[in-house]
Amino acid sequence: MGNKQTIFTSQQLDAYQDCTYFTRKEILRLFHRYRDLAPQLVPLDYTNQPEVRLPYELIGSMPELKDNPFRQRIAEVFSEDGEGNMTLDDFLDMFSVLSEMAPRDLKAYYAFKIYDFNNDDFICKSDLEKTLNKLTRNELTEDEVRMVCEKVIDEADLDNDGRLSLEDFQHMIVRAPDFLSTFHIRI
C-alpha cells in the first residue's frame, strides 16, 4: 500500500504486525472499524499514542459480537482494565486471537479465561453452571444442569482436584479438533 497512511508511524505498524496475526492492510481496516464505533472519541492520528478507551457498551454493540452469549466475558478478558473497556491495542489483540491464524494453544488459553467467570485460574463448578446457562435457553432444569457439570468435571479433570485447570482444559481441546474452527470470529 505504500506509506501513504498517516494514522500510525511505521514503527507502530511494524510493532502491530509483529505482535498480531494481521497484515498492514487488515490493521488499518480494523482501525477504521474501531473508529466507526465512536468517531468523536477516536482521533485519526495515533502517532503520539493517545489514551483512548472505548466503553464496553460500544464494543458489545458490534455486529460480530452483539448476539454472542459470551460477549461480556470476551471483552473483559481482552481489556486491560478487566471491565470491558478496550483500547485499540486490546481491540486488535482480541480479533487477532479470534482470527483463523491463531494457533490452538493460544485460543485454548483465552477460551479458558473466558469461561473462568470468577478469574481464579480454575474452571470450577459454578463457572461451568454459568457457562451452561448462557449456552442453553433455559431448557435444562436445575438438576440437569448440575448433572451435566458433574459429568464434564468427571471426564476432563485429570489431576482430580474437582475443578479444571488450564492443562485439563487444553487436554480436552486437543480431543476436539472442531475447536480451532469454531473459536473464530470473522471480521
Place this chain on the structure above:
Amino acid sequence: MRRMSVFPQHGTALGLTANEIRQEVENNTSELVSDLVNLSARARFQAIRSLPVSFNERKTIRNRVNSVKLSKTMLPADCRQQVSRSFRKFRANLASARQRLVVWQDTLKEIGGRFGTSVLSYFLFLKWLLKFNLFSLVINFCFITIPQIVHAPNISNPTGFRGLELLTGVGYFNQTVLFYGGYNGEVIVSTLAYNMQLAYFFTISAYLVLCGVSLLYSMSRSFQNNFVLETGPVSGGAWRLLCSWDFSVVNEKAIQYNKNNLGIQLKESLSERLQEKNKMSLSDSIKRLSLHLLAWLLSLGLAIGSSAGIYFLGKEQLIFSFDHDPNDLKAEASTLLLPVVVSLINLIVPLLYSLISRMESYSNPRAQIYISIMRNVILKMSLLGILCFYWLNDVPNSTSSCWESFVGQSVYRLLIIDFIFCLLGIFFGEFLRNVIGTMWIQSLGVPEFDIARNVLDLIYAQTLAWIGIYYSPLLPVMQVLKLFIIFYLKKVSLSMNCQPPKHTGRAAQIQTVFIALLFFPSFVGTLAMVSFTVWRLRPSDQCGPFQGLNTPFYAIFNWIDSIHGYPESNWVWWIFENVLRSELFYYLITLIVLVITFFLWQITQGRKELIKTLREQIANEGKDKAFLLNKLQTIQKQRREMTSYRPQDFDQTPHFNPNWMNTLPMDM
C-alpha cells in the same frame, strides 16, 4: 506454548511479598527474552505472536528482544538482519496481495455467520475444487490449446452450429480443440521446435502429479489435525459444551437455533447416561445383525444392478457411432439417454438408501452417517467404474474413428446432464420441499442442508472432470463455470430454503474423510484410467496427437531415442533406460518405503506408551501439588499463630519442626 508462572496470581496467597513476586516475574521475563533471541527470525516472531499475555507486555517483550538482537550484531550480521527484515516485509506484502485475490470473502463470512462452520465447510470445499480446475484450465490452455489454435489443422466436414451441440458435444464441437480429436501431433517449427505430442503428454501428467501431491499434502495435514489420539478416558458428550460453541455465528436467529440444539443434545446425552445399558438378548442381536446384513445386501444389489443396466445401455448406444448423418437430430438426442439414466440413478438410489437405513437401528448416529456415506460412495464409484470399463474396453475396439473424442463427448454429456439435474435438485429438493414443509405438511418442517450428500455430488462431478481431462483438454472450462454457478445458487437456496443441520458433531473428522475420498477412489481411479489409456491402448489412427503410434507412451520412447544421439543429454537416456524402465528400481523403492513405514509405526507405538505414562504422572503431580499447597498453608498459619501468641502461652504451643521437609513420605 510457554507456561506463564503461577506466582503473580497466587503469590500473595502463598505469603510472598510484593518484591519477591516482582523478582520472579523479572526472572521469567529475562528467561523468555533469552530463549526468544536464540530462535531463528521466523520462529521468533511466531513465538512472540503466540505469547498468551496482554498486548502491551507482548510489545515490551518484542522491543526487548529486538534491542538485545541489535546490541549483539556485528557488521556482517547487520546486513543479514537487513536482508531478513526485508524478506519478512516482502512476505507480509505477498500475504496482503494474496488476500486481495481471495474471492468470495464476504459471502463466506455471511454464510458462516448464519449457518455455522459445518455448512461453511461445504463452500470451502467447493472453492478448493475450483482452484484445481482453474489451474488445469490455465495450463491446458497455455501449453496445448494456444499452440494448436495458432497452427490449426484443417477441419474436415465442418457442420453448422445447432443448439443441440451444447448438450451433446458432437457436431460442431467435433473437430474443435475442445476434444482430443482436434489436436494433432505435429512438431511445430518455429524458433524452437515445439513437439505437440510431448506437450500434450507432459502437460496432463504434470497436472495430475501436482494434483496428487496437493491432495496428499491436504489429506495428511487434515488427518494430523483432526484424528488425534483418542486414548484416555472414554469421551462422553458433555465436555463438548465447552468446546463446540460456534463463535462465528452472528445471526440472532441462528444463535437461538444453536442454543436449542445444544440443549436438546445435552438432554439426550444425559438420558443415555441415565438409562440402564440393557443387555440385548441373543435373539435381539441376531435380529439386528440380520437386518444390517439385509440392508447391505439390498444396497450392494442396487449398486450392482444399476451398473449392469448402465453397461448394457452403453453397449446399445455404440450403435450410434461417430460417422452418422449429422442431420439426424433424433439419433443425436438419443445419446443423451445414457447420461440422463446415470443422473436419475444418482438421484433416486440414495433416497432408497436412506429409506433402507431407516429400518435399521444404529447404536450411535455417527456410525449411521459413515455407513450411509460409504454406501453412496460404493454406488457412485461402481457407476463410474463400469463406465470407465466400457470406455476403455468396448469403445476403442468398435468405432472406427476417434474413440477418444467419443469418450470425451460422453464425459461432457455426463457433466452437463449432472449440472442440469443439480439445478433441478435445488429447485425441487430445496425450494419446493421448503414450500411443502412450511405451507402444506407442517410436520415435515424446513429441509436441513445435507452436507454429506452435497459434498459427495461435488466429488462425483470432480472425478468426471478429472477423467475427462485427457480426452477433452478444455473440459475444465465447463467445470469452472458449473462450480461458479452452483456456488451462487446454493448460497441463495440456503438462505431462502434451508436450515443448518442439527447434529454438527465431529465436522472436522468428516472433512478429513471427504478429502480422503477425493484422493482415494476418485483421484487414484482417474490416475489408473489415464495411465491405462496411455500405456496400453492403441490411439485412433486418424485423429489426435498420438495418431500412428502403438500406444501414446511411444511418443516418449521415440523422444528418448532421438536424444540418445546427443552426448550432452545422454544422462536422460541413461536414467530412462536403466532406472525408470527396470523393475529392480521399483522393488527397491517399495522395500525402502515399507521399512520406513515399519519404523514410524514402531515410533508411534512407543509414543502412545509414553503418553499413557505421562497422563498418570499428571494425575500424581496434581495430588502432590494439592498436598504441598495444603502443607504450605498450614505452616503459614502456624507461623502467623506463633507470632500472635502471648508469651505465657508459649510452652503450650505445638513445637514447630524446622525439618518438616523430612517428614514427607518418601515415595513422592
